[in-house]
Amino acid sequence: MPVIRKYGFAIAVLALCAVMGLYLYLSSSKEAKPSLDQNLKAPSFSLTDLDGNNVTLENTNGKVRVIYFFYANCPDICPPTTYLMTQVQDKLKDSGNFGKDVEFLSITFDPKRDTTDAMKQFASKFDIDASGWKFLREDSEEDTSKLMKDFGLGLAKDPSTNLFTHTDTITFVDKQGVVRKYLTGSIDETQNADKITKVVDALLEE
Numbered sequence: 568m569p570v571i572r573k574y575g576f577a578i579a580v581l582a583l584c585a586v587m588g589l590y591l592y593l594s595s596s597k598e599a600k601p602s603l604d605q606n607l608k609a610p611s612f613s614l615t616d617l618d619g620n621n622v623t624l625e626n627t628n629g630k631v632r633v634i635y636f637f638y639a640n641c642p643d644i645c646p647p648t649t650y651l652m653t654q655v656q657d658k659l660k661d662s663g664n665f666g667k668d669v670e671f672l673s674i675t676f677d678p679k680r681d682t683t684d685a686m687k688q689f690a691s692k693f694d695i696d697a698s699g700w701k702f703l704r705e706d707s708e709e710d711t712s713k714l715m716k717d718f719g720l721g722l723a724k725d726p727s728t729n730l731f732t733h734t735d736t737i738t739f740v741d742k743q744g745v746v747r748k749y750l751t752g753s754i755d756e757t758q759n760a761d762k763i764t765k766v767v768d769a770l771l772e773e
Contacts, residue, residue, distance in 0.1 A: 601766045603739075607746040610717035614674065614703035617687055622672070622703055624744055631669045631770045632740035633763075635752070636715050636722075636733065638677035639689040644735040646692070648752030649673065652737070653693050654760035656700065659767065666699030669767055674703045676711045676722055676731065718746065737763065741770050 609632075613623050624632075635652060637645040652671060659665035673690075675681035681689075686702045705711055715722050715733075723732045735755075739748040748766050751758060 601748070601762070601769050603741075603747040603766075603769060605746050605748055607719060609740045609744045609746050610714060612674075612714055614705050615683075616701045616703055617683055617690070617697075619683075622701055624740075627670055627672070628744050629742055631742060631767055632672055633669065633767065634672045634674065634718070634738040634740060636674050636676050636718075636720060636736075638675050638731060638733075639681050639685050640677065640729075642730070644752060644754050648735055648737070648754075649689075649693055651753050651758065651760060651763070653695060655763045655767070656696060657694075658760055658764045659699075660696065664767070664771060665696065668771055669699065671700040672703055673700070674711070674714070676708070676715060676733065678704045678706055678708055678711060680729075719749070739766055739770060741773065 609624055611624050613621060616622050633652070633655070635648060637649065639645075652673075656665055656671065659669050675686060681704055683704070686704065690702050712722050718738055720734045720736055720738070721732075722734075724730075725732070735752040737750045737752050738746060739750070741747045747770060750763060750766065
């Protein structure tokens with residue numbers, strides 16, 4: 568009893584700190600798990616990679632797909648978002664999931680200018696691991712625009728400048744071919760590689 572009277576306040580403070588610590592830990596753990604708040608069947612596609620191979624939605628099933636629509640002449644958001652994705656790539660390589668369980672697909676919506684050589688030149692500016700990252704195109708700009716819209720994304724072209732207004736959106740498709748999450752890329756100042764990796768991890772855990 569004398570010990571309790573002497574140290575009772577300190578014990579109470581320590582107990583309160585322990586309770587608060589547990590609460591903060593559980594809260595942060597809960598917040599760390601992202602919500603997979605979309606449920607859209609991803610549209611089928613048939614595109615060509617930089618080696619001339621045909622890539623479809625169906626033949627990539629079984630992997631989590633991280634999809635980004637871009638164009639090589641983009642003057643602003645495409646390069647920094649691609650760089651952001653290289654950071655995610657490196658985190659997934661560290662965990663052993665990149666290429667084996669996760670695949671990145673960068674799809675151009677400017678195929679008239681984005682020839683295979685132009686896309687190779689764009690990709691060469693970044694530390695890209697081709698074992699798990701494909702750059703894709705098709706010949707028809709109209710079909711690519713439709714594919715973006717089918718993914719729920721917007722696109723508009725200014726014919727006077729040949730520049731595009733487009734969404735800076737990274738799309739996450741689960742192993743079964745369902746869109747489960749959209750995240751804004753580099754245009755969102757709060758975005759970072761950890762947030763994106765957590766979405767991929769959540770899909771891998773399913």
